Amino acid sequence: LPTAEQFDRLTVVLVSTRNPLNIGAAARAMSNFGFLRLRVVTPYEVAFREARSAVGAAEVLKNAEECASVAEAVADCTLVVGTTAAGHRDLLEPLQELGQAAPLIHREMQSGRVALLFGSEKRGLTKREMSHCHMLLRIPTREEHLSMNLGQAVAVCLYEIARHTREREVPMERAKERATAVEVERMSGVLLQTLKASGYVNDPAPAEIEERVRRLLLRMDMRSSDVEIWLGMLRQVGWKLLKSSKKADPSSQN
Amino acid sequence: LPTAEQFDRLTVVLVSTRNPLNIGAAARAMSNFGFLRLRVVTPYEVAFREARSAVGAAEVLKNAEECASVAEAVADCTLVVGTTAAGHRDLLEPLQELGQAAPLIHREMQSGRVALLFGSEKRGLTKREMSHCHMLLRIPTREEHLSMNLGQAVAVCLYEIARHTREREVPMERAKERATAVEVERMSGVLLQTLKASGYVNDPAPAEIEERVRRLLLRMDMRSSDVEIWLGMLRQVGWKLLKSSKKADPSSQN
Numbered sequence: 450l451p452t453a454e455q456f457d458r459l460t461v462v463l464v465s466t467r468n469p470l471n472i473g474a475a476a477r478a479m480s481n482f483g484f485l486r487l488r489v490v491t492p493y494e495v496a497f498r499e500a501r502s503a504v505g506a507a508e509v510l511k512n513a514e515e516c517a518s519v520a521e522a523v524a525d526c527t528l529v530v531g532t533t534a535a536g537h538r539d540l541l542e543p544l545q546e547l548g549q550a551a552p553l554i555h556r557e558m559q560s561g562r563v564a565l566l567f568g569s570e571k572r573g574l575t576k577r578e579m580s581h582c583h584m585l586l587r588i589p590t591r592e593e594h595l596s597m598n599l600g601q602a603v604a605v606c607l608y609e610i611a612r613h614t615r616e617r618e619v620p621m622e623r624a625k626e627r628a629t630a631v632e633v634e635r636m637s638g639v640l641l642q643t644l645k646a647s648g649y650v651n652d653p654a655p656a657e658i659e660e661r662v663r664r665l666l667l668r669m670d671m672r673s674s675d676v677e678i679w680l681g682m683l684r685q686v687g688w689k690l691l692k693s694s695k696k697a698d699p700s701s702q703n
Numbered sequence: 704l705p706t707a708e709q710f711d712r713l714t715v716v717l718v719s720t721r722n723p724l725n726i727g728a729a730a731r732a733m734s735n736f737g738f739l740r741l742r743v744v745t746p747y748e749v750a751f752r753e754a755r756s757a758v759g760a761a762e763v764l765k766n767a768e769e770c771a772s773v774a775e776a777v778a779d780c781t782l783v784v785g786t787t788a789a790g791h792r793d794l795l796e797p798l799q800e801l802g803q804a805a806p807l808i809h810r811e812m813q814s815g816r817v818a819l820l821f822g823s824e825k826r827g828l829t830k831r832e833m834s835h836c837h838m839l840l841r842i843p844t845r846e847e848h849l850s851m852n853l854g855q856a857v858a859v860c861l862y863e864i865a866r867h868t869r870e871r872e873v874p875m876e877r878a879k880e881r882a883t884a885v886e887v888e889r890m891s892g893v894l895l896q897t898l899k900a901s902g903y904v905n906d907p908a909p910a911e912i913e914e915r916v917r918r919l920l921l922r923m924d925m926r927s928s929d930v931e932i933w934l935g936m937l938r939q940v941g942w943k944l945l946k947s948s949k950k951a952d953p954s955s956q957n
Contacts, residue, residue, distance in 0.1 A: 474852060474855065477851075477852055477855070478851070478852070478855050480845070480847075480848045481842075481844040481845060481848050481849075481850075481851050481855075482844060482845065483845040504850070504852070505848045505850070506848075548866060588735075588862065589865070589866075590735040590736060590737075591734070591735060591736065591737040593734075594734045594735050594759045594760075595735075596735075596758070596759070597731075597732070597735050597858070598728060598731055598732070598758070598854065598858075600852065600854070600855055601728065601731070601732050601735075601854055601855050601858035602858075604851070604852075604855035604856075604858055604859050605858050605859055605862045608842065608859045608862070608863070609862070611843070612802060612843075640936075643940060644936060644939075644940070646943070647936075647939050647940040647942075647943040647944075648939065648943055649935075649936055649939040649940065665929060665932055665933075668925075668926065668929060669923040669924070669925060669929070670923065670924060671922075671923060672922065675919055675922060675923070678919060679919075681903070682894075682898055682901075682903055685898075685901050685902065685903040686897060686898070686901040686903065686940060686944070688901075689900070689901040689902055689944060690901075690940070690943060690944060690947065693944065693947030693948050694947050
Protein backbone atom coordinates (compact mmCIF):
# COMPACT_ATOMS: atom_id res chain seq x y z
CA LEU A 450 0.00 0.00 0.00
CA PRO A 451 1.17 3.58 -0.64
CA THR A 452 2.13 5.36 2.58
CA ALA A 453 -0.79 7.81 2.50
CA GLU A 454 -3.29 4.97 2.22
CA GLN A 455 -1.63 3.06 5.05
CA PHE A 456 -1.61 6.13 7.27
CA ASP A 457 -5.30 6.62 6.56
CA ARG A 458 -5.82 3.31 8.38
CA LEU A 459 -4.83 4.82 11.70
CA THR A 460 -7.24 6.92 13.73
CA VAL A 461 -6.06 8.99 16.67
CA VAL A 462 -8.73 9.05 19.38
CA LEU A 463 -8.54 11.72 22.09
CA VAL A 464 -10.71 10.76 25.04
CA SER A 465 -12.03 13.41 27.43
CA THR A 466 -9.29 15.89 26.61
CA ARG A 467 -9.64 18.93 28.85
CA ASN A 468 -7.53 21.54 27.11
CA PRO A 469 -8.29 22.54 23.50
CA LEU A 470 -4.65 23.61 23.14
CA ASN A 471 -3.70 19.98 23.53
CA ILE A 472 -6.17 18.92 20.85
CA GLY A 473 -4.56 21.50 18.59
CA ALA A 474 -1.07 20.23 19.42
CA ALA A 475 -2.12 16.63 18.75
CA ALA A 476 -3.64 17.67 15.42
CA ARG A 477 -0.47 19.47 14.45
CA ALA A 478 1.70 16.42 15.13
CA MET A 479 -0.76 14.30 13.15
CA SER A 480 -0.48 16.67 10.23
CA ASN A 481 3.34 16.70 10.49
CA PHE A 482 3.57 12.93 10.26
CA GLY A 483 0.72 12.41 7.80
CA PHE A 484 -1.95 10.81 9.98
CA LEU A 485 -5.08 12.85 9.26
CA ARG A 486 -7.92 10.96 10.95
CA LEU A 487 -8.86 12.37 14.35
CA ARG A 488 -11.77 11.45 16.58
CA VAL A 489 -12.54 13.15 19.86
CA VAL A 490 -14.67 11.55 22.56
CA THR A 491 -16.54 14.03 24.74
CA PRO A 492 -13.86 16.72 24.93
CA TYR A 493 -14.06 19.00 27.92
CA GLU A 494 -14.67 22.03 25.70
CA VAL A 495 -16.73 21.48 22.63
CA ALA A 496 -15.12 24.42 20.86
CA PHE A 497 -12.11 22.27 20.12
CA ARG A 498 -12.12 23.20 16.46
CA GLU A 499 -10.99 26.66 17.41
CA ALA A 500 -7.94 25.18 19.10
CA ARG A 501 -5.14 27.68 18.80
CA SER A 502 -1.50 26.65 18.51
CA ALA A 503 -2.55 24.27 15.82
CA VAL A 504 -0.38 25.80 13.12
CA GLY A 505 -1.10 23.98 9.88
CA ALA A 506 -3.49 21.53 11.48
CA ALA A 507 -6.68 23.14 10.18
CA GLU A 508 -7.50 20.25 7.88
CA VAL A 509 -7.19 17.66 10.64
CA LEU A 510 -9.35 19.71 13.00
CA LYS A 511 -11.95 20.48 10.36
CA ASN A 512 -12.45 16.81 9.55
CA ALA A 513 -12.29 15.59 13.14
CA GLU A 514 -15.26 13.49 14.21
CA GLU A 515 -16.94 13.85 17.60
CA CYS A 516 -18.04 10.61 19.23
CA ALA A 517 -20.24 10.03 22.25
CA SER A 518 -18.29 7.02 23.52
CA VAL A 519 -15.06 5.08 23.13
CA ALA A 520 -17.06 2.18 21.68
CA GLU A 521 -18.34 4.45 18.92
CA ALA A 522 -14.89 5.90 18.24
CA VAL A 523 -13.26 2.49 17.75
CA ALA A 524 -16.21 0.69 16.14
CA ASP A 525 -14.60 0.16 12.71
CA CYS A 526 -11.13 -0.66 14.01
CA THR A 527 -9.50 -4.09 14.06
CA LEU A 528 -6.75 -3.18 16.51
CA VAL A 529 -7.36 -0.84 19.43
CA VAL A 530 -4.31 0.41 21.30
CA GLY A 531 -4.45 2.52 24.44
CA THR A 532 -1.62 4.67 25.72
CA THR A 533 -0.63 4.86 29.37
CA ALA A 534 2.11 6.20 31.58
CA ALA A 535 1.61 2.94 33.51
CA GLY A 536 3.07 2.15 36.89
CA HIS A 537 0.32 3.96 38.76
CA ARG A 538 -2.30 1.24 38.61
CA ASP A 539 -2.59 -2.43 37.87
CA LEU A 540 -3.16 -2.90 34.19
CA LEU A 541 -5.43 -5.66 32.94
CA GLU A 542 -4.44 -5.48 29.27
CA PRO A 543 -1.08 -6.57 27.84
CA LEU A 544 1.44 -3.74 27.94
CA GLN A 545 4.14 -3.09 25.34
CA GLU A 546 6.73 -0.42 25.00
CA LEU A 547 6.20 1.88 22.04
CA GLY A 548 9.14 0.39 20.15
CA GLN A 549 7.59 -3.07 20.36
CA ALA A 550 4.03 -1.95 19.69
CA ALA A 551 4.85 0.13 16.60
CA PRO A 552 5.66 -2.82 14.30
CA LEU A 553 2.41 -4.51 15.32
CA ILE A 554 0.47 -1.34 14.59
CA HIS A 555 2.30 -0.92 11.31
CA ARG A 556 1.50 -4.46 10.25
CA GLU A 557 -2.16 -4.09 11.11
CA MET A 558 -2.34 -0.94 8.98
CA GLN A 559 -1.61 -3.10 5.92
CA SER A 560 -5.04 -4.69 6.00
CA GLY A 561 -7.09 -3.52 8.99
CA ARG A 562 -7.79 -0.30 10.86
CA VAL A 563 -6.03 0.85 14.01
CA ALA A 564 -7.27 3.16 16.77
CA LEU A 565 -4.70 4.83 19.01
CA LEU A 566 -6.27 6.16 22.21
CA PHE A 567 -5.04 8.95 24.47
CA GLY A 568 -6.81 9.63 27.76
CA SER A 569 -7.44 12.87 29.59
CA GLU A 570 -4.47 14.99 30.67
CA LYS A 571 -5.25 14.49 34.31
CA ARG A 572 -6.05 10.82 34.64
CA GLY A 573 -5.18 9.16 31.36
CA LEU A 574 -7.48 6.37 30.20
CA THR A 575 -9.85 4.91 32.78
CA LYS A 576 -10.05 1.20 33.44
CA ARG A 577 -13.30 1.08 31.53
CA GLU A 578 -11.84 2.93 28.55
CA MET A 579 -8.89 0.55 28.58
CA SER A 580 -11.25 -2.42 28.46
CA HIS A 581 -11.85 -1.54 24.80
CA CYS A 582 -8.16 -2.02 23.99
CA HIS A 583 -6.42 -5.09 22.60
CA MET A 584 -3.22 -3.79 24.13
CA LEU A 585 -1.66 -0.83 25.85
CA LEU A 586 1.54 0.93 25.00
CA ARG A 587 3.77 3.14 27.01
CA ILE A 588 6.46 5.51 25.90
CA PRO A 589 9.57 4.57 27.87
CA THR A 590 10.07 7.54 30.16
CA ARG A 591 12.09 8.00 33.29
CA GLU A 592 10.86 6.40 36.51
CA GLU A 593 11.01 9.76 38.29
CA HIS A 594 8.92 11.52 35.62
CA LEU A 595 6.67 9.13 33.76
CA SER A 596 3.84 11.30 32.56
CA MET A 597 4.23 13.16 29.28
CA ASN A 598 2.46 16.18 27.91
CA LEU A 599 -0.38 15.01 25.65
CA GLY A 600 0.75 16.75 22.46
CA GLN A 601 4.29 15.48 22.93
CA ALA A 602 3.12 11.93 23.57
CA VAL A 603 1.07 12.00 20.36
CA ALA A 604 4.09 13.31 18.42
CA VAL A 605 6.43 10.62 19.75
CA CYS A 606 3.96 7.78 19.06
CA LEU A 607 3.26 8.92 15.51
CA TYR A 608 6.95 9.45 14.80
CA GLU A 609 7.70 5.89 15.85
CA ILE A 610 4.81 4.39 13.88
CA ALA A 611 5.75 6.39 10.77
CA ARG A 612 9.36 5.29 11.14
CA HIS A 613 8.42 1.68 10.52
CA THR A 614 6.81 2.58 7.24
CA ARG A 615 9.68 4.74 6.10
CA GLU A 616 12.21 2.06 6.87
CA ARG A 617 10.40 -0.31 4.52
CA GLU A 618 10.90 -3.47 6.43
CA VAL A 619 10.85 -6.80 4.67
CA PRO A 620 7.29 -7.54 3.66
CA MET A 621 5.57 -9.45 6.41
CA GLU A 622 3.13 -12.27 6.07
CA ARG A 623 -0.28 -10.94 5.27
CA ALA A 624 -2.01 -10.15 8.53
CA LYS A 625 -5.07 -12.20 9.22
CA GLU A 626 -8.32 -10.36 8.87
CA ARG A 627 -9.02 -9.32 12.36
CA ALA A 628 -12.43 -8.74 13.82
CA THR A 629 -13.56 -5.14 14.17
CA ALA A 630 -14.43 -3.72 17.57
CA VAL A 631 -18.10 -3.86 16.65
CA GLU A 632 -17.88 -7.57 15.92
CA VAL A 633 -16.10 -8.27 19.18
CA GLU A 634 -18.71 -6.17 20.99
CA ARG A 635 -21.47 -8.23 19.41
CA MET A 636 -19.88 -11.48 20.52
CA SER A 637 -19.36 -10.00 23.95
CA GLY A 638 -23.08 -9.20 24.17
CA VAL A 639 -24.20 -12.66 23.04
CA LEU A 640 -21.76 -14.38 25.38
CA LEU A 641 -23.05 -12.30 28.28
CA GLN A 642 -26.64 -13.26 27.44
CA THR A 643 -25.67 -16.91 27.46
CA LEU A 644 -23.84 -16.58 30.75
CA LYS A 645 -26.87 -14.87 32.29
CA ALA A 646 -29.20 -17.59 31.02
CA SER A 647 -26.93 -20.21 32.53
CA GLY A 648 -26.75 -18.49 35.90
CA TYR A 649 -22.99 -17.96 35.57
CA VAL A 650 -23.48 -14.21 36.00
CA ASN A 651 -26.32 -12.16 37.42
CA ASP A 652 -28.85 -10.38 35.24
CA PRO A 653 -28.26 -7.49 34.79
CA ALA A 654 -24.51 -8.08 34.85
CA PRO A 655 -22.39 -5.57 36.80
CA ALA A 656 -20.28 -3.26 34.60
CA GLU A 657 -17.18 -4.95 35.97
CA ILE A 658 -18.25 -8.29 34.48
CA GLU A 659 -18.99 -6.69 31.13
CA GLU A 660 -15.49 -5.26 31.07
CA ARG A 661 -13.95 -8.59 32.00
CA VAL A 662 -15.74 -10.37 29.19
CA ARG A 663 -14.69 -7.69 26.70
CA ARG A 664 -11.06 -7.97 27.78
CA LEU A 665 -11.16 -11.75 27.57
CA LEU A 666 -12.35 -11.58 23.97
CA LEU A 667 -9.92 -8.85 22.95
CA ARG A 668 -7.02 -10.89 24.32
CA MET A 669 -7.97 -13.65 21.94
CA ASP A 670 -7.25 -11.49 18.99
CA MET A 671 -9.88 -13.05 16.78
CA ARG A 672 -10.53 -13.10 13.08
CA SER A 673 -13.80 -11.83 11.72
CA SER A 674 -14.70 -15.27 10.44
CA ASP A 675 -14.06 -16.86 13.84
CA VAL A 676 -16.35 -14.37 15.52
CA GLU A 677 -19.06 -15.56 13.13
CA ILE A 678 -18.47 -19.15 14.20
CA TRP A 679 -18.65 -18.21 17.87
CA LEU A 680 -21.83 -16.22 17.32
CA GLY A 681 -23.46 -19.22 15.68
CA MET A 682 -22.48 -21.50 18.54
CA LEU A 683 -23.44 -19.10 21.30
CA ARG A 684 -26.81 -18.27 19.77
CA GLN A 685 -27.72 -21.94 19.53
CA VAL A 686 -26.65 -22.50 23.12
CA GLY A 687 -28.59 -19.46 24.29
CA TRP A 688 -31.69 -20.48 22.37
CA LYS A 689 -31.54 -23.96 23.83
CA LEU A 690 -31.13 -22.62 27.36
CA LEU A 691 -34.12 -20.37 26.88
CA LYS A 692 -36.27 -23.11 25.38
CA SER A 693 -35.33 -25.61 28.08
CA SER A 694 -36.06 -23.24 30.89
CA LYS A 695 -39.46 -22.44 29.39
CA LYS A 696 -40.30 -26.10 29.10
CA ALA A 697 -39.12 -26.68 32.64
CA ASP A 698 -41.29 -23.87 33.90
CA PRO A 699 -44.38 -23.65 31.66
CA SER A 700 -45.84 -20.79 33.69
CA SER A 701 -43.17 -18.54 32.24
CA GLN A 702 -44.67 -18.97 28.79
CA ASN A 703 -47.25 -16.30 29.44
CA LEU B 704 28.61 3.95 30.87
CA PRO B 705 25.44 3.89 32.97
CA THR B 706 22.49 5.49 31.19
CA ALA B 707 22.26 8.50 33.49
CA GLU B 708 25.93 9.35 32.95
CA GLN B 709 25.60 8.96 29.20
CA PHE B 710 22.53 11.17 29.13
CA ASP B 711 24.39 13.79 31.13
CA ARG B 712 26.68 14.11 28.09
CA LEU B 713 23.93 15.65 26.00
CA THR B 714 22.97 19.31 26.34
CA VAL B 715 19.80 20.70 24.79
CA VAL B 716 20.34 24.25 23.57
CA LEU B 717 17.32 26.45 22.87
CA VAL B 718 18.32 29.43 20.74
CA SER B 719 16.23 32.64 20.72
CA THR B 720 13.09 30.89 21.87
CA ARG B 721 10.21 33.36 21.89
CA ASN B 722 7.57 31.64 23.98
CA PRO B 723 8.38 30.60 27.58
CA LEU B 724 5.67 27.93 27.29
CA ASN B 725 7.84 26.24 24.71
CA ILE B 726 10.86 26.33 27.01
CA GLY B 727 8.71 24.70 29.64
CA ALA B 728 7.51 22.05 27.19
CA ALA B 729 11.07 21.31 26.09
CA ALA B 730 12.17 21.01 29.72
CA ARG B 731 9.34 18.62 30.45
CA ALA B 732 10.29 16.32 27.56
CA MET B 733 13.91 16.44 28.73
CA SER B 734 12.86 15.40 32.20
CA ASN B 735 10.64 12.61 30.78
CA PHE B 736 13.49 11.07 28.85
CA GLY B 737 16.24 11.73 31.38
CA PHE B 738 18.27 14.47 29.68
CA LEU B 739 18.63 17.14 32.34
CA ARG B 740 21.09 19.66 30.91
CA LEU B 741 19.47 22.71 29.34
CA ARG B 742 21.06 25.87 28.03
CA VAL B 743 19.13 28.81 26.66
CA VAL B 744 20.67 31.41 24.34
CA THR B 745 19.09 34.87 24.59
CA PRO B 746 15.49 33.79 25.07
CA TYR B 747 12.87 36.35 24.09
CA GLU B 748 11.59 36.53 27.64
CA VAL B 749 14.17 36.26 30.35
CA ALA B 750 11.58 35.08 32.84
CA PHE B 751 11.77 31.62 31.27
CA ARG B 752 12.22 29.93 34.62
CA GLU B 753 8.62 30.66 35.44
CA ALA B 754 7.56 28.75 32.36
CA ARG B 755 4.16 27.29 33.04
CA SER B 756 3.06 23.98 31.55
CA ALA B 757 6.36 22.55 32.65
CA VAL B 758 4.84 19.88 34.88
CA GLY B 759 7.65 18.10 36.67
CA ALA B 760 10.36 20.01 34.85
CA ALA B 761 11.26 22.29 37.75
CA GLU B 762 14.67 20.70 38.22
CA VAL B 763 15.64 21.13 34.57
CA LEU B 764 14.51 24.77 34.54
CA LYS B 765 16.19 25.57 37.84
CA ASN B 766 19.54 24.30 36.64
CA ALA B 767 19.27 25.74 33.15
CA GLU B 768 22.19 27.96 32.10
CA GLU B 769 21.74 31.21 30.23
CA CYS B 770 24.30 31.91 27.52
CA ALA B 771 24.97 35.05 25.54
CA SER B 772 25.80 33.23 22.31
CA VAL B 773 25.65 29.88 20.55
CA ALA B 774 29.44 29.71 20.70
CA GLU B 775 29.30 29.93 24.48
CA ALA B 776 26.50 27.37 24.72
CA VAL B 777 28.35 24.72 22.75
CA ALA B 778 31.86 25.50 23.97
CA ASP B 779 32.47 22.25 25.86
CA CYS B 780 30.82 19.96 23.29
CA THR B 781 32.58 17.58 20.91
CA LEU B 782 29.63 17.15 18.58
CA VAL B 783 27.23 19.98 17.76
CA VAL B 784 24.01 19.04 16.00
CA GLY B 785 21.46 21.56 14.74
CA THR B 786 17.84 20.77 14.01
CA THR B 787 16.00 22.06 10.97
CA ALA B 788 12.76 21.58 9.09
CA ALA B 789 14.97 21.98 6.00
CA GLY B 790 13.78 22.48 2.47
CA HIS B 791 13.30 26.21 2.80
CA ARG B 792 16.89 27.26 2.39
CA ASP B 793 20.12 25.90 1.06
CA LEU B 794 21.94 24.08 3.79
CA LEU B 795 25.68 24.20 4.04
CA GLU B 796 26.15 21.53 6.69
CA PRO B 797 25.62 17.81 6.13
CA LEU B 798 21.98 16.88 6.73
CA GLN B 799 20.83 13.59 8.25
CA GLU B 800 17.42 12.28 9.13
CA LEU B 801 16.88 11.83 12.85
CA GLY B 802 17.00 8.05 12.58
CA GLN B 803 20.46 8.23 11.04
CA ALA B 804 21.77 10.97 13.30
CA ALA B 805 20.67 9.32 16.56
CA PRO B 806 23.23 6.48 16.49
CA LEU B 807 26.00 8.99 15.81
CA ILE B 808 24.85 11.12 18.73
CA HIS B 809 24.57 8.06 20.90
CA ARG B 810 28.08 6.95 20.06
CA GLU B 811 29.51 10.36 20.79
CA MET B 812 27.85 10.36 24.21
CA GLN B 813 30.06 7.40 25.21
CA SER B 814 33.14 9.57 25.36
CA GLY B 815 32.45 13.16 24.36
CA ARG B 816 29.76 15.79 24.84
CA VAL B 817 26.93 16.54 22.45
CA ALA B 818 24.92 19.75 21.95
CA LEU B 819 21.53 19.55 20.29
CA LEU B 820 20.33 22.94 19.03
CA PHE B 821 16.79 24.13 18.40
CA GLY B 822 16.17 27.52 16.77
CA SER B 823 13.42 30.07 17.31
CA GLU B 824 9.81 29.05 16.68
CA LYS B 825 9.49 31.48 13.81
CA ARG B 826 12.68 31.08 11.82
CA GLY B 827 14.49 28.07 13.17
CA LEU B 828 18.27 28.27 13.33
CA THR B 829 19.88 31.05 11.28
CA LYS B 830 22.67 30.36 8.81
CA ARG B 831 25.07 31.77 11.31
CA GLU B 832 23.81 29.61 14.15
CA MET B 833 24.02 26.57 11.91
CA SER B 834 27.62 27.36 11.20
CA HIS B 835 28.42 26.14 14.72
CA CYS B 836 27.11 22.69 13.87
CA HIS B 837 28.99 19.60 12.77
CA MET B 838 25.81 18.41 11.19
CA LEU B 839 22.10 19.09 10.94
CA LEU B 840 19.26 16.73 11.52
CA ARG B 841 15.67 16.82 10.45
CA ILE B 842 12.70 14.93 11.74
CA PRO B 843 11.08 13.29 8.74
CA THR B 844 7.79 15.12 8.40
CA ARG B 845 5.32 15.42 5.56
CA GLU B 846 6.23 17.61 2.59
CA GLU B 847 2.99 19.56 3.00
CA HIS B 848 3.64 20.29 6.67
CA LEU B 849 7.30 20.23 7.55
CA SER B 850 7.55 22.47 10.56
CA MET B 851 6.96 20.99 13.99
CA ASN B 852 6.02 22.60 17.27
CA LEU B 853 9.21 23.19 19.29
CA GLY B 854 8.25 21.15 22.35
CA GLN B 855 7.12 18.26 20.17
CA ALA B 856 10.32 18.35 18.12
CA VAL B 857 12.41 18.19 21.29
CA ALA B 858 10.35 15.24 22.56
CA VAL B 859 10.72 13.28 19.31
CA CYS B 860 14.49 13.88 19.09
CA LEU B 861 15.11 12.84 22.69
CA TYR B 862 12.89 9.81 22.35
CA GLU B 863 14.91 8.65 19.36
CA ILE B 864 18.27 9.27 21.01
CA ALA B 865 17.18 7.51 24.21
CA ARG B 866 15.90 4.57 22.17
CA HIS B 867 19.39 3.66 21.06
CA THR B 868 20.50 3.34 24.65
CA ARG B 869 17.47 1.43 25.81
CA GLU B 870 17.61 -1.12 23.05
CA ARG B 871 20.68 -2.62 24.60
CA GLU B 872 18.79 -3.35 27.78
CA VAL B 873 16.68 -6.43 28.32
CA PRO B 874 13.10 -6.19 27.06
CA MET B 875 10.78 -5.34 29.92
CA GLU B 876 7.82 -7.61 29.31
CA ARG B 877 8.06 -11.35 29.16
CA ALA B 878 5.83 -13.11 26.69
CA LYS B 879 2.38 -13.96 27.91
CA GLU B 880 2.04 -17.43 29.30
CA ARG B 881 0.50 -19.34 26.50
CA ALA B 882 -1.81 -22.24 27.06
CA THR B 883 -0.31 -25.69 26.55
CA ALA B 884 -1.77 -28.04 23.97
CA VAL B 885 -3.27 -30.09 26.78
CA GLU B 886 -5.13 -27.07 28.10
CA VAL B 887 -6.49 -26.18 24.68
CA GLU B 888 -7.56 -29.77 24.21
CA ARG B 889 -9.43 -29.69 27.50
CA MET B 890 -11.29 -26.57 26.49
CA SER B 891 -12.00 -28.10 23.12
CA GLY B 892 -13.58 -31.12 24.80
CA VAL B 893 -15.76 -29.08 27.14
CA LEU B 894 -16.86 -26.79 24.31
CA LEU B 895 -17.84 -29.80 22.22
CA GLN B 896 -19.88 -31.23 25.09
CA THR B 897 -21.74 -27.94 25.39
CA LEU B 898 -22.38 -27.77 21.66
CA LYS B 899 -23.75 -31.31 21.69
CA ALA B 900 -26.04 -30.52 24.61
CA SER B 901 -27.34 -27.49 22.74
CA GLY B 902 -27.99 -29.40 19.54
CA TYR B 903 -25.45 -27.31 17.60
CA VAL B 904 -23.54 -30.47 16.66
CA ASN B 905 -24.54 -34.10 16.59
CA ASP B 906 -23.57 -36.54 19.31
CA PRO B 907 -21.20 -38.17 18.65
CA ALA B 908 -19.60 -35.31 16.72
CA PRO B 909 -17.91 -36.18 13.41
CA ALA B 910 -14.11 -36.04 13.56
CA GLU B 911 -14.23 -33.11 11.13
CA ILE B 912 -16.13 -31.00 13.67
CA GLU B 913 -13.73 -31.84 16.46
CA GLU B 914 -10.85 -30.66 14.30
CA ARG B 915 -12.61 -27.46 13.41
CA VAL B 916 -13.20 -26.64 17.05
CA ARG B 917 -9.56 -27.34 17.87
CA ARG B 918 -8.32 -25.13 15.06
CA LEU B 919 -10.68 -22.38 16.14
CA LEU B 920 -9.21 -22.44 19.64
CA LEU B 921 -5.60 -22.67 18.46
CA ARG B 922 -6.09 -19.64 16.22
CA MET B 923 -7.02 -17.68 19.31
CA ASP B 924 -3.59 -18.08 20.80
CA MET B 925 -4.83 -18.15 24.36
CA ARG B 926 -3.20 -17.70 27.71
CA SER B 927 -3.40 -20.45 30.27
CA SER B 928 -5.38 -18.25 32.61
CA ASP B 929 -7.95 -17.43 29.91
CA VAL B 930 -8.51 -21.11 29.23
CA GLU B 931 -9.42 -21.45 32.92
CA ILE B 932 -11.99 -18.67 32.59
CA TRP B 933 -13.54 -20.30 29.53
CA LEU B 934 -13.65 -23.68 31.25
CA GLY B 935 -15.54 -22.17 34.15
CA MET B 936 -18.07 -20.51 31.88
CA LEU B 937 -18.56 -23.50 29.60
CA ARG B 938 -18.99 -25.94 32.47
CA GLN B 939 -21.71 -23.80 34.00
CA VAL B 940 -23.50 -23.48 30.66
CA GLY B 941 -23.22 -27.24 30.07
CA TRP B 942 -24.48 -28.05 33.54
CA LYS B 943 -27.46 -25.75 33.10
CA LEU B 944 -28.31 -27.26 29.71
CA LEU B 945 -28.20 -30.71 31.20
CA LYS B 946 -30.31 -29.76 34.20
CA SER B 947 -32.89 -27.95 32.10
CA SER B 948 -33.29 -30.78 29.64
CA LYS B 949 -33.81 -33.23 32.50
CA LYS B 950 -36.48 -31.04 34.03
CA ALA B 951 -38.11 -30.63 30.64
CA ASP B 952 -38.17 -34.36 30.07
CA PRO B 953 -38.47 -36.14 33.44
CA SER B 954 -38.65 -39.56 31.77
CA SER B 955 -34.97 -39.25 30.92
CA GLN B 956 -34.13 -39.33 34.58
CA ASN B 957 -34.37 -43.07 34.63
